[in-house]
Amino acid sequence: MQPTPASVSFDLNGAAVSEQVPPATLLAALLRDRLGMKSVRLGCGEGVCGSCSILVDGRSMRSCLMLAAQADGTSITTVEGYAARPDLATVQAAFVEGFGAQCGFCTSGMMATVAEYLADGSVSDHGDPVTIRSALNAVACRCTGYQQIVRLVAGLAGER
Ligand code: FES
Ligand code: FES
Incomplete structure (x- = not known):
């Protein structure tokens, strides 16, 4: 059985975004692969290198360590913004x-x-x-x- 998709809504570079994602989707994957934020770069993929860091509510966060669903209700800024x-x-x-x-x-x-x-x-x-x-x-x-x-x-x- 497929897991129920998670709804996630957030502000991305000043624009409202609402997406349905598989619950295990990483924020880095949502931003880069689905929303086209190519400035989000995956290096190690496990929280060590920091290359995937973005601003979430003004704090730098490793997007490879966040689930997309955890971004619900936040304000995200990538270099595109x-x-x-x-x-x-x-x-x-x-x-x-x-x-x-x-x-x-x-x-x-x-x-x-x-x-x-x-x-x-x-x-x-x-x-x-x-x-x-x-x-x-x-x-x-x-x-x-x-x-x-x-x-x-x-x-x-x-x-x-
Ligand atoms: S890709 Fe290395 S910390 Fe996220
Ligand atoms: S890894 Fe090349 S500029 Fe930092």
Whole structure:
């Protein structure tokens, strides 16, 4: 017997989405494969690399560890929606202008992580390189060596 599909409704980049999905559907699969959010990138698929991270209610979440049904009632932002949000557009622009990506595979997850970090009211000094590096530990990047990203995040912190 087929399991009963789950209904899931959420805001995706400012637009209302309602879908019926098999209950075991991962949020990453719903976003990328059905809804066309190609910025959502699956690396390890088991919560380690961070490349699949997206913003869920402003928090960076690993979409490979969330069921689609768990997103019901949330507000989701992927990189496809950054341009419409001034706070996120500046993050995206900083990655471009500050050479924050090489192959780009981790970059969506990295930007979600940086956006959450910059909005985190519990951080007293967003420009502190040690604090920035600690936040960036959430995403594995095999290309950049992180230095450019640390620099651009410090620059963003200085502008805010
Ligand atoms: S693909 Fe989700 S953490 Fe690696
Ligand atoms: S830019 Fe290639 S893995 Fe980060």
